[in-house]
Amino acid sequence: MRKFILPPLVLSGLVWFAWYLIQLRPDPKPKEIKREAPYVEVVLAQSKSMPATIESHGVVRPHTRTTLIAEVPGIVNGVAPFQKAENAPSFRAGGFFKKDDLLVKIEEVDLLSAVAEAKANVSRAELQLVQERELADQAKSEWGKRDWSKASELVRRLPQIRKAEAEINSAQARLKQAQKNLDRTRVLAPFDGRIIRTMVDRGQRVGGGSSAALAEVYALDAAEIDLSLSQKEISFLGFVDGNPNGSPIQVETLDSEGNAVHRGSLDRSQGMVDLKTRLTNFVARIDNCFANPFSNPQVLSPLSLGQFVNLRLTGKKITTFILPDSAFRDLETILVVDQKNRLHPRKVEVLNRTNRQVWVGKGLKNGDRVCITPIEIISEGMKVRVVGDAPPIPKAEKVKEAADQNGTK
Secondary structure: OOHHHHHHHHHEEEEEEEHHHHHHOOOOOOOOOOOOEEEEEEOOOOOEEEEEEEEEOOOOOOOEEEEEEEOEEEEEEEEEEOOOOOOOOOOOOEEOOOOOOOEEEEEOHHHHHHHHHHHHHHHHHHHHHHHHHHHHHHHHHHHHOOOOOOOHOOOOOHHHHHHHHHHHHHHHHHEEEHHHHHHHHHEEOOEEEEEEEEOOOOOOOOOOOOEEEEEEEOOOOEEEEEEOOOOOHHHHOOOOOOOOOOOEEEOOOOEOOEEEEEEEEEEEEEEEEEOOOOOOEEEEEEEEEEEEEEEEEOOOOOEEEOOEEEEEEEEEEEEEEEEHHHEEEEEEEEEEEEOOOEEEEEEOEEEEEEOOEEOOOOOOOOOOOEOOOOOOOOOOEEEEEEEEOOOOOOOHHHHHHHHHHHHHH
């Protein structure tokens, strides 16, 4: 009987003892978690009056590009250079030439014959006029003492004389045309330029139509660069399409380090919006930027056709705040630190973004402290510590300092 009663009693005693120990355990005190305010860097907002500037890019093409054609058919007798000389023109791809340089010679034989025949026709027409005038004088003599003015025009040979005069004019016009065609056997450069590609060479026959093309050339005076701008960028720069009195938009080509190389202007808008990108097409003009052996001084860092270039456009003067891109939590929101070192999100007007800088219009005032440190989680009025500010004095140290001051007194 004892062996059945003793185990339950022992077990009950152990349970009671365990409960008693639990009751004697002190209550846990909640541990106070001290959250320290994060450190942030700030910049002071300061408005500036400066020209509106944006960066863009485009592809270089010539301001003037054309195809040289042969105005008369014939066999090509020769192409430039026709003599060995410094800066002589060259009728080869990449060759340079000056205005009125001889580039191509076409065979003259047939045209010399045409000139000679035209001269003969002029002489015959002049002879015919002389003969008609002599016949008119003879007819007047035969008319006698009668009133010559009453004679018919045919008797006075006036129609014949007018016909002979017209024949002279026609013959002289044909002679002039024949001489002009003879001159056209010498193809001269229309401007200072460079050859893109040639279509003919010595010994080849050229004719009319598409076979008259000799070479594709471009002028060295100026380049054009196609670029695209959004409506916001257009307004930012202050460009007004079709207004000749508007402020010019300056354009600079940039090297790999962002330094200006060539300067020009925004020449015109093409008046067309790309349906895919919704951007407006513009044309910038840069003068004297191509390689040119005839220029003095020489062009430094010349541009090439088809070259991709970075551009900086400078427009009207505006009043703006310049902030680093790191100051923005999204496209339009920044964090402002008040005098009590508390964060406040604020929407601002973004005028433009360029080179990791943001141009801000409305939404800021001078002296605002803008946080530029990325913070993952924030709340309105969140406490922060500003890098560079004096650290706060702990309360214990404040009490000790006050006691020391009282003791000194």
